Amino acid sequence: MSKIREAFRNGKAFIPFITCGDPDLETTGRIVREMEAAGADLIELGIPFSDPTAEGPVIQGANIRALAGGVTTDRIFDFVRELRQDVRVPLVFMTYANVVFSYGIERFAQKCAETGIDGIILPDVPHEEKEEFAPACRACGIDFISLIAPTSENRIAEIAKDAEGFLYVVSSLGVTGVRSEINTDLAAMTAQIRANTDIPCAIGFGISTPEQAAAMAAIADGVIVGSAIVRRIGEHGRDAAPVVGEYVRSMKNAIR
Amino acid sequence: MTNPKGRFGIHGGQYIPETLMNAVIELEQAYEFYKNDPAFNAELETLFNEYANRPSLLYYASKMTADLGGAKIYLKREDLNHTGAHKINNVLGQALLAKKMGKTRLIAETGAGQHGVATATAAALMGMECVVFMGEEDTKRQALNVYRMRLLGAEVIPVTSGTATLKDAVSEAMREWTSRIADTHYCLGSVMGPHPFPTIVRDFQAVISKEIRAQILEKEGRLPDAVIACVGGGSNAIGTFYHFIPDADVRLIGCEAAGRGIDTFETAATINTGKLGIFHGMKSYFCQDEYGQIAPVYSISAGLDYPGIGPEHAHLHDTGRAEYVAVTDDEAVNAFEYLSRTEGIIPAIESAHAVAHAMKIAPQMAKDQIIVITISGRGDKDCAAIARYRGEDIHE
Numbered sequence: 001m002s003k004i005r006e007a008f009r010n011g012k013a014f015i016p017f018i019t020c021g022d023p024d025l026e027t028t029g030r031i032v033r034e035m036e037a038a039g040a041d042l043i044e045l046g047i048p049f050s051d052p053t054a055e056g057p058v059i060q061g062a063n064i065r066a067l068a069g070g071v072t073t074d075r076i077f078d079f080v081r082e083l084r085q086d087v088r089v090p091l092v093f094m095t096y097a098n099v100v101f102s103y104g105i106e107r108f109a110q111k112c113a114e115t116g117i118d119g120i121i122l123p124d125v126p127h128e129e130k131e132e133f134a135p136a137c138r139a140c141g142i143d144f145i146s147l148i149a150p151t152s153e154n155r156i157a158e159i160a161k162d163a164e165g166f167l168y169v170v171s172s173l174g175v176t177g178v179r180s181e182i183n184t185d186l187a188a189m190t191a192q193i194r195a196n197t198d199i200p201c202a203i204g205f206g207i208s209t210p211e212q213a214a215a216m217a218a219i220a221d222g223v224i225v226g227s228a229i230v231r232r233i234g235e236h237g238r239d240a241a242p243v244v245g246e247y248v249r250s251m252k253n254a255i256r
Numbered sequence: 257m258t259n260p261k262g263r264f265g266i267h268g269g270q271y272i273p274e275t276l277m278n279a280v281i282e283l284e285q286a287y288e289f290y291k292n293d294p295a296f297n298a299e300l301e302t303l304f305n306e307y308a309n310r311p312s313l314l315y316y317a318s319k320m321t322a323d324l325g326g327a328k329i330y331l332k333r334e335d336l337n338h339t340g341a342h343k344i345n346n347v348l349g350q351a352l353l354a355k356k357m358g359k360t361r362l363i364a365e366t367g368a369g370q371h372g373v374a375t376a377t378a379a380a381l382m383g384m385e386c387v388v389f390m391g392e393e394d395t396k397r398q399a400l401n402v403y404r405m406r407l408l409g410a411e412v413i414p415v416t417s418g419t420a421t422l423k424d425a426v427s428e429a430m431r432e433w434t435s436r437i438a439d440t441h442y443c444l445g446s447v448m449g450p451h452p453f454p455t456i457v458r459d460f461q462a463v464i465s466k467e468i469r470a471q472i473l474e475k476e477g478r479l480p481d482a483v484i485a486c487v488g489g490g491s492n493a494i495g496t497f498y499h500f501i502p503d504a505d506v507r508l509i510g511c512e513a514a515g516r517g518i519d520t521f522e523t524a525a526t527i528n529t530g531k532l533g534i535f536h537g538m539k540s541y542f543c544q545d546e547y548g549q550i551a552p553v554y555s556i557s558a559g560l561d562y563p564g565i566g567p568e569h570a571h572l573h574d575t576g577r578a579e580y581v582a583v584t585d586d587e588a589v590n591a592f593e594y595l596s597r598t599e600g601i602i603p604a605i606e607s608a609h610a611v612a613h614a615m616k617i618a619p620q621m622a623k624d625q626i627i628v629i630t631i632s633g634r635g636d637k638d639c640a641a642i643a644r645y646r647g648e649d650i651h652e
Contacts, residue, residue: 050549051418051535053427054273054434060417073547097271097534102548124271124534132258149275151437159274170275174435 013222021071034245056177179206210254262451341633369401371445446489450537461495
């Protein structure tokens with residue numbers, strides 16, 4: 001069983017997202033350790049990209065701050081290697097196709113395995129293009145995580161059947177960012193996913209409050225939160241770690 | 257293994273969020289049906305001929321030919337189209353297709369504003385809602401076009417993210433499309449983005465080379481030795497090349513914007529300075545750093561100021577069928593002024609890149625050889641910026 005599957009054994013999983021190097025890697029390291037201590041079951045680490053087309057303004061801002069600070073893919077691999085001296089929680093990278101492609105897909109996957117990354121999420125690689133990336137990941141024991149969107153409909157079964165690690169269920173149309181309400185029939189979507197796979201599914205996009213998290217956890221195996229955390233990092237900068245830790249604790253408690 | 261769908265050699269593909277996949281599949285299915293539908297094609301041809309002023313003239317530039325002293329030069333006058341550029345060809349096709357698909361709203365990106373104006377025009381004509389995303393930097397460079405779009409009933413949204421130019425306008429239009437798909441068609445303006453856009457846009461622009469072919473055969477009784485067009489994403493260039501691709505004796509020359517030079521960082525010459533990558537839905541060549549971060553590109557021309565190139569061009573480059581040359585700001589501005597004075601035709605600064613290259617190669621060619629340059633748009637929109645480039649501050 002992959003390490004990612006284990007993240008879903010401790011009740012409903014809470015999955016926070018942060019952008020590496022926002023505002024610097026030292027702060028990112030402190031935040032990761034705080035989040036692990038606060039009960040995060042799996043952590044998504046964003047490798048910043050100059051033009052993140054699936055992100056709303058909050059995470060776009062984090063990407064810009066991180067790149068302005070001089071973060072590179074190689075520096076992030078060094079950072080993960082250092083994290084892995086004490087951090088045990090499963091880690092997955094979230095980035096864009098060109099970051100992986102330009103590094104060399106096989107070289108990237110090998111580096112992930114070497115440094116202790118458990119999976120990769122590429123929001124601009126749909127099911128149709130997955131086979132360019134997934135085999136190299138598989139060869140290194142890295143899960144290539146697929147996304148399912150409210151518009152997926154007739155595509156759900158096929159995507160779910162090939163899924164690895166967990167399924168990232170996109171809660172609503174549009175890009176990442178906090179939403180006041182989520183109107184998608186997520187229960188119907190998760191039911192269709194479960195009819196095709198026993199891989200856990202986690203819902204992300206737009207979730208920020210403990211109430212929303214509890215509602216999502218009632219229909220899925222986990223909850224993913226990005227913008228609400230990244231916004232706090234934007235506000236608190238190098239002092240963000242305790243603030244984020246406290247937030248993660250409240251969210252994990254809400255879904256226990 | 258890469259998915260073979262929508263590929264030009266290794267380029268192309270569909271690298272987009274899952275949220276958009278059913279939208280592009282629906283678009284592909286609709287296009288596959290309507291492209292063979294006689295009623296659709298008749299309707300589009302009527303729009304081309306009765307509304308957009310097609311076929312566009314193929315004009316023999318006798319003074320330029322005499323002045324350069326080499327090959328005979330013809331100009332394909334896409335600048336005479338309604339709205340002043342080749343962009344209308346693609347937009348009328350896509351707007352009609354969107355309407356058949358039951359869409360009521362068009363969104364678009366624009367660089368120089370020509371595609372935005374064309375989309376706003378088609379939306380007005382067909383009674384559709386229209387929202388245009390334009391880099392804030394470009395809204396300043398092309399203020400007149402912003403006003404034209406608003407006059408035509410479109411909403412113009414200035415994009416402040418990234419470099420606030422064309423690539424950011426494309427990113428923002430893609431983001432908007434993921435948030436509203438049911439009633440909205442993304443009217444992409446160039447031969448780029450995910451499949452099926454590069455094919456759809458090419459097919460609608462191919463009318464340019466279809467006409468050139470018939471017109472030059474009528475005037476000269478033979479095919480040209482070279483066809484030349486400017487390339488940003490590459491829609492007027494692919495339109496100019498397409499019906500000549502099987503004719504190995506016709507040189508296909510695309511002119512990229514070198515900005516201040518391909519040995520500087522202030523350039524937008526993708527084939528000459530970029531490398532293979534994946535961005536904006538496609539695999540192709542992109543200006544980028546060693547970690548795949550997309551480079552901030554520069555050109556005096558807002559319409560060529562883009563860090564990528566359409567996948568079919570990338571393939572034509574790989575196979576050697578087409579040549580891609582770099583033309584600097586300085587050379588383009590000289591050509592802008594030269595064509596104005598020599599033939600009384602003010603070309604768009606984008607098209608002036610193609611004119612500049614023709615000025616270099618025509619004198620080396622024999623007098624019985626023939627060059628066709630596509631003048632993709634008219635230059636009125638550029639006059640204030642070129643005056644500034646020459647140190648003259650004029651106000652409209």
